[in-house]
Amino acid sequence: MNRIVVVGASAAGLAAVETLRRQGHTGPLTLVGDEPHLPYDRPPLSKQVLASEWEEHRLPLRPAGDLAALDLDLRLGVAATGLDVAGRVVRLADGTEAPYDGLILATGVRPRRLPGEGAHVLRTLENALTLRERLTPGRRLVVVGAGFLGAEAAAVAWRLGAEVTLLEPAAVPLAHAVGEQVGRVLSRAHLDRGVNLRCGVTVTEVTEDGVRLGDGEIVEADEVLVAIGSRPNTDWLVGSGLAVGDGVVCDEYCEAAWGSPRPKAGGVYAAGDVARWYNPLFGTSMRIEHRTNAAEQGMAAARNLLAAPEARKPFAPVPYFWSDQYDLKIQAYGFLRGHDEVAVVEGDLVERRFLAVYRTGDRVSGALAVGMPPKAIRLWRQTIAAGAAWAEHVRVPA
Incomplete structure (x- = not known):
């Protein structure tokens, strides 16, 4: 595989290009981003930046020198406007094109x-x-x-x-x-x-x-x-043949699905907020808008793009997110949506210091902590990853 294009220059796109180089790809590598900035961190925008605790110089995910070392064809401040699968090119808003042999879509979301x-x-x-x-x-x-x-x-x-x-x-x-x-x-x-x-x-x-x-x-x-949610940035893929439904529809390897018979020019992957992929750990498709998932999925998509078909690995993470509100530190692992039961197993709701676990079907599907030390919830990550039975692991304090 010679030319690889990554569309989307935020956390997922950055993780993808870094992984491609680490995995030995030495050919042309293009990173396209619609913002003029080098890849930067978004979670601080609603916290440290809004509070004037951070200035913008603290946001870049990597120093400019580290990006230069990746030898990228870096196209910032220009949006992707179309995908020509037969011609293997991404059309850009400035009238240019980015030809590819392999493609990773990481275009994120936009606010509703x-x-x-x-x-x-x-x-x-x-x-x-x-x-x-x-x-x-x-x-x-x-x-x-x-x-x-x-x-x-x-x-x-x-x-x-x-x-x-x-x-x-x-x-x-x-x-x-x-x-x-x-x-x-x-x-x-x-x-x-x-x-x-x-x-x-x-x-x-x-x-x-x-x-x-x-x-x-x-x-x-x-x-x-x-702040009423987001829409995946998939409008530019209309007419491409890719299956789109609340995101770019992908299989467990993060490879994009096709709305029509798969063309010979396949091999398109997606990562980050725009990707709706099948997570075999939970047995369902999901689209996760969290910083940690974006980076992990960018790496997974890059590895699978380069790998032989039989060597690819499913992307089956335990999602993680955090939130800071007032003096509350909120952390969560797993897939909490659609749960059937919640049980507080440690701490007290009234004191706003507790750990709650979530049941979906007969298994532990998630855990959320408020005001607890990180170690308290990390112990549940492996429980969730193992698909542990609820009845065997959850004892609610009397």
């Missing part, structure tokens, strides 16, 4: 938006710096969406002295992901600090004065942050 103008989103460095400038003491901020991103931003804004209103359509924030008990605990962290958390409300549009709710009420704000 609401009708109306003037709202902030929080995905890029520029997004974070713009919102940071506006978060002065007494400024009224409405955050639409009380998921992890919205909650982190609300916590930072409160600490900066803003008046924060947090709007959430669900009855309990994050209940679909972490369960109602844990969701209520995380909600109390906002309420105890005077954040105006309103659940069960629908926002229909952004207005000049704030946001409009489904019943017509206007919630006034000086600034609005929309």
